[in-house]
Amino acid sequence: MKVNLSATGFWRINNIVGKYTGDLYLNEDEGGILLYIRIPNSGSIMSYLELPLEIPFITGTTINGAEMTLVNCSRISTNSRVGSEEIFGYKAHFMFNGVNFNEEEDIKFSKMTICIPGIIQWGDVSNYVRPDLDKKEDSLIDLKIVEPVEIYSNETYSISYYLTFSDPFHLMKEEITLKQTPHLIIEAQSIQTIEWFMKTANQMKRLIEIAVGIPLNYGEMTVESPEVYYEFEDDEKHIRPLEVFHSYKHDVSIKNSTKRLIKHDYLFSLSELRQANFSQWQEVATIMEPLIELYIDSLYNQDLSVSRHFLSMVQALETYHSRRIAYSIHDFKKRVEKLLEVRPEPFRKQDREFLLDGCKGFVILRSRLADLLLTDYRFIFHTGEFKLLEFPQIITNTRNYYTHYNQKLENKALKGEELIIAFHILRNILEFYLLKELGFKEDFIHERTRERITPIMTSNDIRKADKRKNHQ
Numbered sequence: 001m002k003v004n005l006s007a008t009g010f011w012r013i014n015n016i017v018g019k020y021t022g023d024l025y026l027n028e029d030e031g032g033i034l035l036y037i038r039i040p041n042s043g044s045i046m047s048y049l050e051l052p053l054e055i056p057f058i059t060g061t062t063i064n065g066a067e068m069t070l071v072n073c074s075r076i077s078t079n080s081r082v083g084s085e086e087i088f089g090y091k092a093h094f095m096f097n098g099v100n101f102n103e104e105e106d107i108k109f110s111k112m113t114i115c116i117p118g119i120i121q122w123g124d125v126s127n128y129v130r131p132d133l134d135k136k137e138d139s140l141i142d143l144k145i146v147e148p149v150e151i152y153s154n155e156t157y158s159i160s161y162y163l164t165f166s167d168p169f170h171l172m173k174e175e176i177t178l179k180q181t182p183h184l185i186i187e188a189q190s191i192q193t194i195e196w197f198m199k200t201a202n203q204m205k206r207l208i209e210i211a212v213g214i215p216l217n218y219g220e221m222t223v224e225s226p227e228v229y230y231e232f233e234d235d236e237k238h239i240r241p242l243e244v245f246h247s248y249k250h251d252v253s254i255k256n257s258t259k260r261l262i263k264h265d266y267l268f269s270l271s272e273l274r275q276a277n278f279s280q281w282q283e284v285a286t287i288m289e290p291l292i293e294l295y296i297d298s299l300y301n302q303d304l305s306v307s308r309h310f311l312s313m314v315q316a317l318e319t320y321h322s323r324r325i326a327y328s329i330h331d332f333k334k335r336v337e338k339l340l341e342v343r344p345e346p347f348r349k350q351d352r353e354f355l356l357d358g359c360k361g362f363v364i365l366r367s368r369l370a371d372l373l374l375t376d377y378r379f380i381f382h383t384g385e386f387k388l389l390e391f392p393q394i395i396t397n398t399r400n401y402y403t404h405y406n407q408k409l410e411n412k413a414l415k416g417e418e419l420i421i422a423f424h425i426l427r428n429i430l431e432f433y434l435l436k437e438l439g440f441k442e443d444f445i446h447e448r449t450r451e452r453i454t455p456i457m458t459s460n461d462i463r464k465a466d467k468r469k470n471h472q
Contacts, residue, residue, distance in 0.1 A: 096243075128142070152278040326371075
């Protein structure tokens with residue numbers, strides 16, 4: 001990552017008495033914030049620990065008088081120029097423009113506005129609209145300012161979706177650009193640290209990533225504090241938003257952020273999310289963190305082999321069943337017996353074997369997959385040419401082959417197109433349960449699950465028909 005010299009000034013560590021000369025380097029596009037503190041030294045080399053390795057905050061004033069505060073600073077380099085100076089390099093997570101905080105506990109805020117590019121289609125609202133041509137025959141576009149759309153609120157904080165927009169002031173130009181940018185607005189009832197806001201934003205960003213099926217990044221950020229304000233002659237105070245440079249921009253590069261999403265491209269939209277039970281999701285999000293990591297990791301690493309994506313999805317489903325349905329063999333057996341109560345007597349023996357066969361001291365993968373596939377007998381997944389009752393064992397054999405490279409299972413393991421189809425079926429199953437955990441209504445879950453798998457199966461049918469035609 002390339003950084004450019006942004007400013008030279010004087011810096012205080014944790015606002016302790018004494019200041020250092022230093023150079024600030026920034027890369028706004030990738031979130032690079034580097035500070036090199038220079039200490040004149042004509043004697044012997046200074047101790048490596050002359051300055052702390054980790055510094056909560058550093059305040060600075062440039063030679064032009066601009067103020068700034070760097071937060072969460074970590075040492076990245078130490079360089080001694082014998083007889084001249086010592087240079088201590090630090091990388092910061094955040095930089096607040098226009099303010100010097102006095103104490104670490106002062107670095108707290110009541111509101112954050114953070115851009116997430118590439119989610120306008122998910123939000124499904126626009127400031128620019130088609131005008132009523134009956135009333136405005138000479139107009140091609142109109143402006144209808146969208147108010148923030150509340151996603152969730154409780155007694156602690158609220159999250160809203162908001163679009164900023166450009167409104168060109170100078171119209172006598174050959175080219176006029178209109179731009180609208182999606183943001184999350186997080187407002188806290190009491191002041192919170194920047195880390196608290198980022199944790200809340202990350203939780204929401206992950207949820208949107210699950211919805212749209214692509215990795216997302218952060219753009220510009222501003223924060224507000226009741227203690228940072230403009231004061232005019234009449235003593236009236238107006239909150240002064242602080243521009244924030246941050247290191248979270250480099251998480252991922254989005255190649256297709258401008259690609260138009262269609263209905264089958266996302267699991268749910270913003271308007272649909274508002275119908276879910278967001279508080280229910282928050283209660284289980286921590287428990288489900290490992291499987292969410294696996295799901296998101298598959299999105300971020302598109303260049304992985306099909307077998308790696310397949311293995312991640314299997315592990316995610318196994319983790320979900322263990323954490324949310326039945327961990328121990330004792331709990332699983334109790335669940336099976338309760339589950340079978342709704343089944344007609346002639347089917348119970350077969351279903352019990354389907355669920356429990358092979359389980360001794362622990363719940364095996366095949367049984368966990370079988371249980372997830374049955375969905376409490378309330379939904380039937382489309383498994384294509386794979387027979388429903390055989391699918392869990394096929395997936396288990398394939399997982400064991402790719403994980404342990406058991407050559408005895410090679411002929412039973414899926415490969416090529418079959419492996420790709422199996423991956424999509426497994427993801428379809430996982431998404432069913434993600435929607436369930438989000439508190440969507442059953443009808444919506446069933447309909448969306450069928451919609452999500454239909455294009456995959458249609459594509460598979462076309463390929464098979466083409467193969468048959470070529471062999472005639």
